[in-house]
Amino acid sequence: MEIQLSDLPQMPERIVFYGAGLITEQIDSGEDYSLIKRVISILIVDYSLIPNNPRYHNRFTLYDPESAMEFTDLIEIDTLELPKLPEKADNYLWHWLRFLCAETMEDLDMVAQASPKLKKVVGRLLELSQDERARMLFEAQVKEQRDIRARERGAMEKGIAQGITQGRVETARKLLKHNMLIDEIMEYTGLSREEIEKLRAESQPSGE
Numbered sequence: 001m002e003i004q005l006s007d008l009p010q011m012p013e014r015i016v017f018y019g020a021g022l023i024t025e026q027i028d029s030g031e032d033y034s035l036i037k038r039v040i041s042i043l044i045v046d047y048s049l050i051p052n053n054p055r056y057h058n059r060f061t062l063y064d065p066e067s068a069m070e071f072t073d074l075i076e077i078d079t080l081e082l083p084k085l086p087e088k089a090d091n092y093l094w095h096w097l098r099f100l101c102a103e104t105m106e107d108l109d110m111v112a113q114a115s116p117k118l119k120k121v122v123g124r125l126l127e128l129s130q131d132e133r134a135r136m137l138f139e140a141q142v143k144e145q146r147d148i149r150a151r152e153r154g155a156m157e158k159g160i161a162q163g164i165t166q167g168r169v170e171t172a173r174k175l176l177k178h179n180m181l182i183d184e185i186m187e188y189t190g191l192s193r194e195e196i197e198k199l200r201a202e203s204q205p206s207g208e
Helices: 013-025 091-103 107-114 116-177 183-189 193-203
Strands: 002-004 038-044 057-064 069-081
Touching: 013 038, 013 069, 091 107, 091 116, 107 116, 116 183, 116 193, 183 193
Parallel strands: 002 038, 038 069
Antiparallel strands: 057 069
């Protein structure tokens, strides 16, 4: 089964190619042809695949139009064109395609009324939608909590860094009062020469 929303070049050749591949890969060299199982390719498109045909569902097989005989049913290709879907239901397949086209809750309610099986499918879809919404809300909450912790950790680290720097500055001021050499204060506190000279200038009485 394949769903295509936009027109792809050589779609008939493409679907035949992949269908044939599913046939040939079923048996190895020397195995009996009777082991081959039927391959049905279902192509659902949201555009007009067969412009000259108004039918939204077409079934293609190996068929002789003159004798009206089917050669074999091993290969079948079903095409379903959503734009050709009529407004009113004409068979059970119509409801399944309307399910794929549903855009509103009213559309889904109408589909759900067609059969118990479709009602179950619609219910499951709504459950998954709610689960997805719940997942998105949960992830948003987790992200917010992580952001809060990151801000708190950043503020704490900044505060610690400021505290360490302030402690070094106070130590440098005390050492300056004891006339310790700048090079020794640099080694002891880790402050730069410019920072220590600035502290010394600040500690000098005005007018000196």
